Amino acid sequence: MPTPLKPTESTLRPWYWIPTLYFTEGLPYFAIVVLSTFMYKSFGLSNSEIAFYTAWFYLPWVIKPLWSPFVDIYRTKRFWVISMQLLLGAGLAGIALTLPLENYLLYSLVIFWLLAFSSATHDIAADGFYMQVLDKGQQAFFVGIRSTFYRIAMITGQGLIVILAGKLENIYDVKTAWQITMALLACILVGVSIYHAFVLPKENKQPRQISSESPFTSYLLVFKGFFQKQHVVVFIAFILLYRLGEAQLGKVASLFMLDDRSAGGLGLSTEAVGFIYGTVGVSALVIGGILGGILVSRHGLKAWIWWMALAINLPDLAYIYLAYVQPENSIVIHILVAIEQFGYGFGFTAFMMYLIYIAEGSFKTAHYAIATGFMAMGMMIPGMFSGWIQEQLGYPHFFIWVMIATIPSFYVISRLPLDKDFAKSRVNTKARQD
Template identity: 35%
Template sequence: MKKLSPWAFIPTLYLAEGFPYIVINTVSAVLYADLGFSNEKIAFWTGWLYLPWILKMFWSPLVDARSTKRRWLLAGQTVLAAVFLLVGMCAAVSAFLQNAGSMTFFTLSLFGFLFGAFASATLDVATDGYYLLALTPREQGYFVGIRTIFYRLAMILGSGALISVTGALANPNPKLSLDIMPWPYNWAALFVFLGLLFAAFAAWHSKILPAPAEDKPVSSNSANAWKESFQTYFSQQNIIYILLFILLYRLGDALLEKIVPLFLLKPQDTGAMGISLQYYGLIKGTLGLGAVIAGNLVGGWLLGKLGFKKCIWPFAVILILPNFFYAYMAWAKPCLTVTALLITLEHLGNGLAMMAFSVFIMYVSQGKYKTSHYAISTGIMALGMMAPSMLSGKLQAELGYENFFLLASVISLFTLAAIPLTGKIQSIEKTEQAFKQHKISLSDGD
């Protein structure tokens, strides 16, 4: 029987992996901002939603040791479908009782997002592990750019187009509105849609995903699997440099992630930009979408042609520039056109820079427990995102937007301190040599 092309399932797998992360960590903040909660409360409590992505390193060996990656990812998608449907129903009931902006709804929905975060983190482990098992080494190199593009596509659509449509559903302005339902039922509709989408993902993947011969438990002893996976990860050469790079590379992103949507959406009398949900979504979901895909394409091509070590310095500089963009916007309050241009440039640079980070994680996740190693790396990354994110709301409340973004810009320069460390990591050099020997280019599939 002819082998099924990865094009049949890689795009949808990574759409399904990207949507819950952005919905739980970013769209939740937009939801609470639209319902009138303070920046400090939003940043602190939604910051806790990173916790499952940190803790997943501790149960990722179970994904290696119990059942198959295929079954785990199907279960994760099914659970997420149920979670989003329940959050949608909760929002609808709260809207009907006119308490959507109450602490009751905040608490219930936050617990729903937290449960969904655990399912999403498990889905990440299973999907990335399945990718490494279902594809040949050449196919992995070919599709590394493709999977990143579709993951980023889901994140941009989730934080852009879906928010724009959600705002339009309840906006009374006839030029921008579909005028279908009263606020905040539009938020209930969003989560019901997401629940149905994930039910469709689970149904499609249960039918289409091949069952690789290598996709089987690596150990019958979960405790031994857990111990061995951690030992092999933390005993690899240059582990200190690896950890420092993972923690520092996205430091600026961590400070900005919760505050940027609030800065763009909150009313102007609070010092924010006061952009409508529709324009915010259109900018993020159209211009931002095109920019991030272009960044992924160019980033994959440059990494394939020049290699990681030659690309990481300019990519890191591009990553930290948007911090200064937001410092300027907080000070100058530019027009919508300039704001859209700066946000587009941010997404272009982020698309470039995150390709390098994805390749770095792949390079240091090798061996028998590569699935667990990948999960440990991304869990450490989530730890580096969580703490600054939780503090960002209080910092912004104390400093105001202008001083907060200025401080974030200065702190983001620590990213540059992590770059020289990559030159000391031998696994990067060895893996790049292996790719060259197999004549694999990271940009082949782009």
């Protein structure tokens, strides 16, 4: 009879830190690339300006593999997680201080961009920490939880925080309202970093040690290992194309809801848009994410990847309906947003789990960072031009274009290599064997 594994802090208490870790991974990200969109819209910038400027914030996530080996090699993931959260809190406080200045746009763009580097570094450490302290069965089970709380951070960033900013705009001037909002976010980041200093388990493995005389050689080994993976071209194509439609939709959807009806939008207030995404949307998202994680854990990713691809793409049809009909009934809008958010929560589970599959092998943390760098590129480039495309086509034709852009993802999935039992929980596998 095999000797049972001795329970460790990381196996007994993952619920204490996985939700907050991935909420904290998502919150600064969405504050930088999404919440900034609402802020600049309130300040009167055009759709094309907003999409172009904020898409550039993705750049640090694209190039983060250049410094990800440092996170994989030096110090511990726990150290990087806590220190980056403190730095992010300080940076958001800096944004709050720049908004009253005459050149606020330049200063805020620069600080947002620097914050993006800190957030990208935090992502590397957090994802590496997740893979290091949990076994594959736990990773599969919690992938739905982590994706759900990551998306809850998105809903918080473009939902609940937007509601707060909208209410503050009714009390103060626009810039003061957003100053208070950014200061609140800074306090949240600092508070969570203190919490994590107490609850994050210490890694069992020491950071990988390399000769200080050959860091460049170690970099080359990391990148060479990734690009020599079998099927690497298909892997990269999947990462870039799985969310091609969503990359464009995500930049424009909130602007569509905020724009006047005469401009083709829905004419909703800042508070109303925040309420839609922060209530019905988050509920549907949680259900979709948790369901996706449970099903993948029980049956493996291969059994569900096609259904998840359909779930993340087909609900985008809702925006075509909204653009043509421009319904005034808020219930209809809530229902359609709920369907789209459920589909995204369900389908995004497959995407995140396949990134783990791609990263298998040596230098897991660094290879996962390279994969997420390509993921950011897949969001940055389409998003950068989405505002301009929308202004050229109008909202109805733009959303039709978004649906056309989902087609390549299905072809790539048909070419994906994937082990039948990958991500299947050990408990379920053993039950089948018994």
